[in-house]
Amino acid sequence: MPPLPDTKKKEQLEIFNLQEIAIVTSPCIIIHGKCLSNNGSKTIQVQHQSLPTLTYPVDENFFKITCHLQPGENTLTMVTDTNLFKIIKCIYTPMYQNLPVHLCLLIARDSPLLFDSPKSQIQKEGGNNLDLAIRKLRMAGRLMQAFTNEQMLRAGFGQRCFQFVEEYALDTIFQSSQEMRNTIKIHILRSDKTTKEIRDYNIAQQNKDAKNSGGLFDIAMNCVRGSEFFNQPGLKKPVQAAVMFMDTHWDGKMITGHAALGGGTSDIKLAIFGSHGMYSWPTCMEQLLPYMLDTTKSSTKEVANDCNECGSHWECCVVTMGAFMHEIGHLLGCPHEENGVMLRDYVRLNRSFLTRESFCLRTNSNGAKPPIYPREECTWHRLDLLRFLYHPSFTLPQDFYDPSFLRPSKINSDGLTQPALFPLGNGSCMIKSEGGIYCIEIICGDLTRAYIEYLPKSLGGTGTQKEVILSLQDLRSRIPPNHLEKHANDFKIGILCTNGPNKTFDNFPNLLNISTISMAKYNYPGNVKGIKSPLLGNSNRGSEFDIIPINIKNITMVRVYYGSALDGLRFYQRTDDPNKPPSIPPRTYVSGLKDSMKNFSINDKNTYNVLIGNETTNFSDINLENGEIIKEFNVRCGAWIDGIQIVTSRGRSSPMFGNANGGSLGQLKAPHGQQILGIYGRKSNWMDAIGIVYGNI
Numbered sequence: 001m002p003p004l005p006d007t008k009k010k011e012q013l014e015i016f017n018l019q020e021i022a023i024v025t026s027p028c029i030i031i032h033g034k035c036l037s038n039n040g041s042k043t044i045q046v047q048h049q050s051l052p053t054l055t056y057p058v059d060e061n062f063f064k065i066t067c068h069l070q071p072g073e074n075t076l077t078m079v080t081d082t083n084l085f086k087i088i089k090c091i092y093t094p095m096y097q098n099l100p101v102h103l104c105l106l107i108a109r110d111s112p113l114l115f116d117s118p119k120s121q122i123q124k125e126g127g128n129n130l131d132l133a134i135r136k137l138r139m140a141g142r143l144m145q146a147f148t149n150e151q152m153l154r155a156g157f158g159q160r161c162f163q164f165v166e167e168y169a170l171d172t173i174f175q176s177s178q179e180m181r182n183t184i185k186i187h188i189l190r191s192d193k194t195t196k197e198i199r200d201y202n203i204a205q206q207n208k209d210a211k212n213s214g215g216l217f218d219i220a221m222n223c224v225r226g227s228e229f230f231n232q233p234g235l236k237k238p239v240q241a242a243v244m245f246m247d248t249h250w251d252g253k254m255i256t257g258h259a260a261l262g263g264g265t266s267d268i269k270l271a272i273f274g275s276h277g278m279y280s281w282p283t284c285m286e287q288l289l290p291y292m293l294d295t296t297k298s299s300t301k302e303v304a305n306d307c308n309e310c311g312s313h314w315e316c317c318v319v320t321m322g323a324f325m326h327e328i329g330h331l332l333g334c335p336h337e338e339n340g341v342m343l344r345d346y347v348r349l350n351r352s353f354l355t356r357e358s359f360c361l362r363t364n365s366n367g368a369k370p371p372i373y374p375r376e377e378c379t380w381h382r383l384d385l386l387r388f389l390y391h392p393s394f395t396l397p398q399d400f401y402d403p404s405f406l407r408p409s410k411i412n413s414d415g416l417t418q419p420a421l422f423p424l425g426n427g428s429c430m431i432k433s434e435g436g437i438y439c440i441e442i443i444c445g446d447l448t449r450a451y452i453e454y455l456p457k458s459l460g461g462t463g464t465q466k467e468v469i470l471s472l473q474d475l476r477s478r479i480p481p482n483h484l485e486k487h488a489n490d491f492k493i494g495i496l497c498t499n500g501p502n503k504t505f506d507n508f509p510n511l512l513n514i515s516t517i518s519m520a521k522y523n524y525p526g527n528v529k530g531i532k533s534p535l536l537g538n539s540n541r542g543s544e545f546d547i548i549p550i551n552i553k554n555i556t557m558v559r560v561y562y563g564s565a566l567d568g569l570r571f572y573q574r575t576d577d578p579n580k581p582p583s584i585p586p587r588t589y590v591s592g593l594k595d596s597m598k599n600f601s602i603n604d605k606n607t608y609n610v611l612i613g614n615e616t617t618n619f620s621d622i623n624l625e626n627g628e629i630i631k632e633f634n635v636r637c638g639a640w641i642d643g644i645q646i647v648t649s650r651g652r653s654s655p656m657f658g659n660a661n662g663g664s665l666g667q668l669k670a671p672h673g674q675q676i677l678g679i680y681g682r683k684s685n686w687m688d689a690i691g692i693v694y695g696n697i
Contacts, residue, residue: 012037013078013086017153023091024069025396026149026161027182028142030353031065032374033078033086041080049075052177054285059355059370066146066288066353068173071182094182099392100163101328102241103141104187105133106223108195111247117279118299121313128279130246134186135172136281137244141184142173143288144325147352148380152394155385156459162332162393165229175284189223189243198247198257205259216245216259220272230268240269240393242328248274250304260323262330271327276304277320280313291317292350293358309347311361322346322378329380333387338447340381351377386439386453390498404463405456406436406498417634418664419495419503422671422694423514423531427472430671431493435500436464442475443494443504444487450478464498472512501664505534517693519677522549530677530693536666537637537689542682547693548612549678551575552630557623558646561616562658566641566687568613569679575608612679613687622646622654630676631669633692638663641687670694 016032035041041058046065056065058080067076069092079085107113107130117128125132141164149161164184171183191198201207203215220243224230230239248257258274280298282291294313298305303316306323310316322341329342336342348368351357357367368376380388388394390406399405419433431437442450455461476488493508505511516529524530530547554574561567624630634645634656642662646654670676674694681690 012084013080015078015086015088017150018088018090020087021089021091022159023093024149024159025093025095026069026145026159027092027094028066028068028146028149029090029159030146030150031067031076031078031088033063033065035061035063035080035084037082037084039082039084041082041084044078044080047077047079052174052285056289057355062355062371064353064355066143066285068142068285094166095163095395096166098163098395099236099240100165101331101393102165102187102224102229102239103137103184104189104224104227104241104243105130105137105246106189106191106220106243107246108191108193108198110194112195113246115246115275115278116248116250116303118302120296120299121279125279125283130188132283133244133246133275133278135283136278137186138172138184139282139284139287140321140324143321143353144328147325147349147378148388150352151380152385152388154374155382155389157385157389158396158459160388160394160396162388162391172283173285175286187227187229187241189220189227191219191223193219195247195257198245199249199251201254201256203259204254204256205261206255214259214261216257217261217263217270217272220245221265221268221270224268224270238264238267238269240331242271242324242331243273244278244324245272245274248276250276250302252301255304255306260327262327264331269331269333271324271331273320273324273327277306277310277316279303280310280317281321282317288353292354293356295358297361309362312358314350314358315347315360315362318349319347322349325349329384332391332393334381334384336447337381337383338449340379340384342381342384345378347378348376349378383439383441383448383451387496389455390438390496398458399456402456402458404461405458406438406464418501418666419497420667420669421505421511421534422669423512423533424469424671425514425516425531427512429470429512431468431470431495432667432669432671433466433495433497433500435497436466437468437495437497438464439494439496440468440470441492441494441496442478443492444479444483444490448494449480449483449487450475452478472509475508516695517547519549519693519695522547522678524549524677524697528677528695528697530695532680532693533668533691535681535689535691536635536668537641537681537687538639539682539689541640542684542688544682545612545680547678547680548610550610550676552676555624555630557621558630559619559621560644560646560654560657561614561619562643563616563618563686564642564659565662566613566644566658566690567616567618568611568683568687569644570609570611570615572609612681612690613683614685620655620657624648625650628652633668633690635666635668635690636660636663637666637689641690644690668692 014034043055044058044063045055047053074090076088113130114128115133122128145161152160166182167185171181202211205213224241245257255276262271264270282288292314296313309319334342351372356370360367422430438454440452441448454465457463489509493505495503519528519530520526550571555571557572559570629649631649632647636642643656643658645656676692677695678693682688
């Protein structure tokens with residue numbers, strides 16, 4: 001390491017995004033700073049106690065340094081060519097316990113193990129083989145981590161980032177120092193498909209006439225499911241995998257063996273992309289600047305100009321690497337947004353690492369003038385960062401010390417209750433979620449245009465909310481004026497929760513555009529008013545039935561008719577009305593009832609019943625004790641009502657009658673201080689939809 005300059009000049013460098021002793025969780029970071037002394041500095045070096053020294057430009061006194069770290073303490077000495085310097089101690093603490101992403105290369109069973117690259121680049125890099133592909137993919141992973149960490153920091157969420165699965169192996173992240181270190185493990189997935197099958201036009205995403213444009217996603221999914229790491233005992237699920245197809249090929253007409261997709265199932269979250277732009281990616285830290293400034297025109301006879309945005313090598317680098325990161329965003333739960341990485345903002349990903357930009361063929365301009373400020377850089381949308389904040393891949397140890405920072409117990413929402421909506425009249429409603437609401441999105445068309453966030457208290461927020469009151473007036477006031485006229489009466493509400501599934505309420509204004517119902521004709525006192533809950537199930541199937549009143553305080557037993565779905569419900573109720581004829585349930589009870597649901601002696605003379613739905617021969621009975629009332633219904637539903645569970649005021653729960661694994665889990669429950677007055681819905685051969693009417697008595 002060169003001798004240090006005069007320490008009197010130490011404070012002539014300002015670092016914007018790191019303290020002098022900083023704790024980080026990303027193995028690669030971007031350091032932003034400025035020379036306070038305008039003495040004509042042109043370059044700045046970052047010197048590390050055990051890693052190679054790297055040099056970066058200084059433009060208009062500003063600089064950006066991409067710095068790789070090792071676990072533990074990293075002493076970083078930044079020195080300009082005019083002897084300005086600053087020392088920072090950066091303590092890198094890997095979050096290996098977090099849910100990681102597996103970075104993979106998928107190859108055909110007869111793959112030539114070569115990726116598309118022009119002859120000039122093959123000569124420059126010494127090939128285009130599997131080993132080089134691994135190095136490029138590893139480097140891209142580190143850059144994605146550095147970019148995301150910086151974005152989380154700017155959002156006020158601290159130094160936090162997702163982790164890739166790592167191994168102790170020969171690290172290629174530096175060209176001048178390849179040593180045994182912790183490095184990203186690149187999994188090689190061998191498909192049972194041939195190269196010809198992977199390059200089939202019928203599964204090429206860019207082929208508008210493809211018979212199965214999602215076929216490559218299925219191929220990748222099968223490879224992950226059959227991989228060694230997926231079947232490793234005790235592995236956290238879901239497995240997260242970002243898969244690059246090695247055998248992607250530009251044949252002069254179409255990019256084959258490529259699809260840009262992200263999503264997955266309950267046990268695998270998956271992102272896929274093709275290798276057609278990998279030739280332009282840097283292989284190591286030393287190549288970062290020259291590759292992101294490389295104006296070499298892309299040879300379209302040899303490589304693809306994807307979306308006509310990859311006309312030069314540097315543009316191809318940021319577009320294809322950024323698009324792969326976009327799909328990883330989907331893997332991590334992000335939808336498309338109105339700006340940022342999730343809406344192709346990655347075409348300027350280079351600006352996040354550079355203070356200057358080369359000529360851009362896409363815009364036919366010289367690009368941003370140096371220095372490039374944060375407002376000109378690529379970004380993750382604020383909503384992406386909010387999702388990351390509550391994602392298990394981004395957890396920090398200090399999160400657990402904040403009781404308001406509810407961490408997800410798992411990504412999958414099987415068995416967890418959906419947020420419930422309770423109209424309150426006058427254009428307002430209550431949203432309830434036992435899992436905790438951290439964001440409410442206002443969705444106009446396909447994109448979120450406004451949102452309300454509830455940050456943890458440790459980050460200056462109120463903490464996640466279990467109950468939120470919303471009004472149409474307030475929500476409309478948040479919609480930008482250029483979208484308000486079209487969507488004032490036609491927008492959706494998205495509820496994002498920490499523990500439990502998210503929920504989108506379509507045509508939200510219509511759900512609140514309700515009037516109270518006089519319950520007098522349903523045998524309630526004349527002053528009782530009711531409000532309908534939203535329907536659970538399918539509001540378009542079967543035939544609608546009117547409100548069927550149930551006196552919740554007088555119910556003595558519920559008979560549930562079910563098979564593989566819910567058929568119907570019969571409520572037995574006490575009455576002192578001599579005009580109501582008694583109806584006595586037969587003394588036959590289905591075996592296997594939950595032990596806690598005790599038999600209750602029914603007064604035959606003072607009991608009547610009402611049927612909702614259909615009566616069948618398969619049923620179970622639930623008996624209520626004196627003073628015990630039905631508090632809520634937990635409902636599994638999708639295209640119809642799969643099953644129902646009854647919960648009482650004494651905390652007792654029946655089994656889930658019907659298909660306990662069908663559909664998703666919803667809840668029907670009156671708001672605090674009110675009670676269930678009746679049930680309405682739709683039925684055919686079974687129950688298609690069900691809702692409650694609630695109010696004050």
